[in-house]
Amino acid sequence: MKMSPMFLWGAGLVALWGVIALAAPMLATHDPYAIDFEALLQAPSAQHFFGTDNVGRDTFSRVIYGARLALYIGILGVIAPMLIGMAIGLTAGYFGGWVDSIAMRVVDVAVPFPFFVLVLSIVAVLGPGIENYFIALALVGWVGYARLARAEAIVLRSSEFVMAARTMGFSHPYILFRHVLPNALSPVVVYMMTDVTLVILFGAALGFLGMGVAPPAAEWGVMISEGQIYISTAWWISFFPGLAMVLIGVGFALMGDGLAKMLRIER
Template identity: 55%
Template sequence: MTARPAFAPRWSARFGRRPMLAAGLSILGGFVLLAVLAPWIAPYDPILHSKGAELLPPSLAHPFGTDNFGRDVLSRVIWGARIDLQIAVIGVAFPFLIGTVVGTVAGFFGGWVDTVFMRLVDVVLAFPFLVLMLSIITILGPGLGSFYIAMALVGWVSYARLIRAQILVLKTQDFAVAAASLGFSRTRIMFRHLLPNALAGSLVFVMSDAVLVLLNGAAISYLGLGVQPPMAEWGIMVAEAQGFLTQAWWITLFPGLAIVTLAFGFSLTGDALADLMGVHE
């Protein structure tokens, strides 16, 4: 009979006492469901123009109203969850992976390897984040692919610094010294012994970074450099509605609320995970 891990009851009890974590995960789960079920729950085609139905206020037929092209705003908000969740996840995943590898290698080997990588970090940090990201997107051309590349090239430095700092401390601990004494390879020591113990802070940072990526993605789309019309994306919806703020407030309000709510879900989850994992202790 397999014994239950001793930490499981304690972890479950700590998890159950975190209503903030439950709220954050509920918000994120709700948006994931919207994204997955969009083809079945969206009442209208999100990109279909409907002549004669332009700028209709919220009603039973169109709960969120329609935009200047007669498109149903509710349907576009629901379908927009797919793209904006994708932006948040992919926009964080690549910087996290690159920064984790760079930080682990730099912290473990030290010396000239550490010097080279950290000088590269200094070069990236010498430029304002948004300016550098916009420059890369402008060179590559508008689109989500360019946004992801820009985020990967600019966003990895924070993760690299976090992981490097943890590895520098952990590699002097007894378990790491013992692993080296047993003749384990450097790769095994780095990625099986040190890295799992260094990831807690980065995993918490992922959630707060997802908020930044989400807002950057919406901003880039607002500027016309991210997702391109007629795709349903919250930043584009806000951009297209800016000329109708006084006569059709609903076109801006609902996608704006979607951005804020999803960002709030990521923020709540990150703060609760920080408490649960003892990152702030």
């Protein structure tokens, strides 16, 4: 398989953020939660690389620690939707019939509604917090994975190796896990890369709205929200966490696009 430069750039950017997240205690120049009323709203300088916020906290250190939360939310947030969607999609596509009809009716009900509106509504009912955000993602985020997995399973169920496995008397669960699942993973992994970006952005949006991670957590959405009223006088409070969010999103997006290109070349 020929490596895509786009994938390598994206993987490098994501790996860089991973290192930053792991090494946050060593990279941070200040305690991200330490309040210093003598350093309120200071502009970027040698002492505070990204300036300080409205209570004197070091923005650079908070952005560094925010990478931990961003990756935690992005990666953990896609696991449950992916597992649920893969299970439903593969089962529906492989067996077809009434199983497929029921699964697709549920999907058809969820598809017309904007994803973020559904997540926001569920979080509003359950209450703010990262755990409730994960629950909301698990309830509505599986739809895209299910559609992709179903499409792959429909093609694979009539393939020669699946038909041969049936002829040899292997059970349906064995065929699904041994033959269908591995061959259906490629488009799902590509979709997951894009989904990680969306989960991070939506998590930050909830933090901005006060429905996600609660202050004073070093979370990028919370930081942008706290800095919005100072945008004309202390732009750095919102700018740097916003820039970090863009960079990590670009990294996952490049990985997804590059991986899709590589798989098309392979096929």
